[in-house]
Amino acid sequence: MTACQQPVIVIASLRFDFFARPAEVVAPELIGCRLVKRQDDGSLLWGVIVETEAYSQDDPACHGYRRRSPQNETLFGEPGRFYVYVSYGIHHCVNVVTDREDWANGVLLRAAALPAEPERIAAGPGLLARRFGLDRTDDSRPVTGEHDLWMAPRPDTFANLDLVTTTRIGISRGETRPWRWYLRSSRSVSRRAPGDRMPARDQCWMPNEEERP
DNA sequence: TTCACGATTCTA
């Protein structure tokens, strides 16, 4: 044991550079990454992202397509922050801001799978936000924080993951862009592409608690 | 001040 021995530095959170790229590049890479929250009692709540969508300012479906406003300001800000908005006056939806400042760009987190929890507890953007207890007060918080709320990289066990690329859900403009991605083997996906059958329960993928970030 | 509209969810 030498005196100059250094502690091992573990990169627990995705870093700024990861998000400083176009949403349609970041979105598929976010599948398999983990959303992590340290709860008030100190315990760790985490889930694996299994479905994402990309949005960009030059895209009619994007919140920043028409104008910049106090509501969507975060989406125009620096990458690597959460953008949380209210949907249908009831639900909250969680995005991560991507690309660059002054250009509305982000990835909507549409579904997650949580260890030892029902498959569909976070199968949809509103349900995901609900399960993680996220709302407008979390808007603009850094994703790279490593304090209470952060995103952890994909484990190596996800080396070859089978992704489905398809069109986005619930929009009325820009419907044709194939900017939604999901993990085919997961039963926690909000809505499957036409013809893609739900995997059987005994051969689907679920996270286990040992893989805690 | 009023009105129409959802990046949704739940139920039938």
Add this chain to the structure above:
DNA sequence: AGAATCGTGAAG
């Protein structure tokens, strides 16, 4: 397939 529900932005 259809309803519920309400914050937001545009219009008057």
